[in-house]
Amino acid sequence: MHEALTIGQLSARSGVAPSALRYYERLGLIRSHRTGGNQRRYARAELRRVAFIRISQQVGVSLDEIRAALDSLPSSRTPTPDDWAALSRAWRDRLDEKIRLLGKLRDDLDGCIGCGCLSLQRCTLYNPADSLAAEGPGARLMLPRPDADRASA
Amino acid sequence: MHEALTIGQLSARSGVAPSALRYYERLGLIRSHRTGGNQRRYARAELRRVAFIRISQQVGVSLDEIRAALDSLPSSRTPTPDDWAALSRAWRDRLDEKIRLLGKLRDDLDGCIGCGCLSLQRCTLYNPADSLAAEGPGARLMLPRPDADRASA
DNA sequence: CTCGGAGTTGAAGCGCACTTCAACTCAAGG
DNA sequence: CCTTGAGTTGAAGTGCGCTTCAACTCCGAG
Numbered sequence: 044m045h046e047a048l049t050i051g052q053l054s055a056r057s058g059v060a061p062s063a064l065r066y067y068e069r070l071g072l073i074r075s076h077r078t079g080g081n082q083r084r085y086a087r088a089e090l091r092r093v094a095f096i097r098i099s100q101q102v103g104v105s106l107d108e109i110r111a112a113l114d115s116l117p118s119s120r121t122p123t124p125d126d127w128a129a130l131s132r133a134w135r136d137r138l139d140e141k142i143r144l145l146g147k148l149r150d151d152l153d154g155c156i157g158c159g160c161l162s163l164q165r166c167t168l169y170n171p172a173d174s175l176a177a178e179g180p181g182a183r184l185m186l187p188r189p190d191a192d193r194a195s196a
Numbered sequence: 197m198h199e200a201l202t203i204g205q206l207s208a209r210s211g212v213a214p215s216a217l218r219y220y221e222r223l224g225l226i227r228s229h230r231t232g233g234n235q236r237r238y239a240r241a242e243l244r245r246v247a248f249i250r251i252s253q254q255v256g257v258s259l260d261e262i263r264a265a266l267d268s269l270p271s272s273r274t275p276t277p278d279d280w281a282a283l284s285r286a287w288r289d290r291l292d293e294k295i296r297l298l299g300k301l302r303d304d305l306d307g308c309i310g311c312g313c314l315s316l317q318r319c320t321l322y323n324p325a326d327s328l329a330a331e332g333p334g335a336r337l338m339l340p341r342p343d344a345d346r347a348s349a
Numbered sequence: 350c351t352c353g354g355a356g357t358t359g360a361a362g363c364g365c366a367c368t369t370c371a372a373c374t375c376a377a378g379g
Numbered sequence: 380c381c382t383t384g385a386g387t388t389g390a391a392g393t394g395c396g397c398t399t400c401a402a403c404t405c406c407g408a409g
Contacts, residue, residue, distance in 0.1 A: 155284065203385085
């Protein structure tokens with residue numbers, strides 16, 4: 044049988060560290076069964092899941108959202124290429140939006156290089172609302188202040 | 197005098213929390229002088245710095261790199277619009293590259309939706325080398341394994 | 350049977366970008 | 380003078396995505 048990969052094999056074939064694979068499993072992103080001696084064995088189909096996870100991360104999706112997406116796959120049968128394609132399409136929109144925002148940022152940056160302003164509310168550049176910055180890590184519990192002052196410079 | 201903002205004022209005008217401003221100052225990204233009673237006072241020029249910091253973060257630059265960039269500003273005189281433009285231009289290249297990579301990811305994703313492969317080394321999609329994923333947070337001490345296996349599926 | 354490499358676990362650590370807290374001082378209005 | 384709101388500090392906490400460690404077991408070759 045060429046089914047059933049060990050964690051080391053899955054790691055080697057996916058390029059993802061064993062520790063990360065165990066972590067994914069704890070979060071419910073991938074699944075395994077166990078041998079008599081309590082070792083993990085992965086079905087080959089899990090390779091696709093890992094691929095999907097890493098690709099999704101590049102799109103900028105959090106593990107939690109990836110888990111939600113994977114949960115929407117049919118659990119009874121092994122997912123078909125079409126199933127995967129459906130998930131990928133969802134990410135495509137995100138990717139488009141992300142590219143759009145970065146493009147806008149670039150244009151605005153160009154504009155501001157031209158005018159030399161780099162002031163906060165003046166140009167569209169500094170728009171906390173549609174920010175991409177929210178992607179970053181870190182505790183972000185403080186509410187965004189909706190007002191920001193309107194006395195002139 | 198309308199020089200010298202309190203931390204609260206700088207926060208209100210920049211949209212950045214006071215705690216974050218103190219944090220930036222600890223890291224050497226912005227500067228202040230103190231009143232007799234040990235309170236921070238910010239020159240108006242710091243507003244531009246804060247703007248630059250937030251914009252840079254949207255471009256995906258780390259605070260450490262932003263600090264390095266800010267350190268390259270002339271310290272003797274107040275930076276001119278041209279000085280800021282020079283810094284912004286450096287980010288532009290990053291932004292272009294980032295947009296390019298995301299565009300490639302999108303195209304590859306489209307291709308893979310078409311072929312339904314989503315396999316790891318098969319398509320250009322899964323290329324750990326030029327990854328954007330390195331942006332993300334987290335400990336990333338494990339070396340990327342350059343080999344990834346070559347037994348066939 | 351022995352050995353070493355691969356696997357197991359839970360708990361702790363890391364890096365980033367902050368926030369939160371407690372305990373305190375400062376500054377301005379009534 | 381008193382109060383209240385804004386500011387100060389250092390230390391600790393938060394969230395994400397992992398890695399690292401210690402102490403252990405499993406498995407296959409010799």
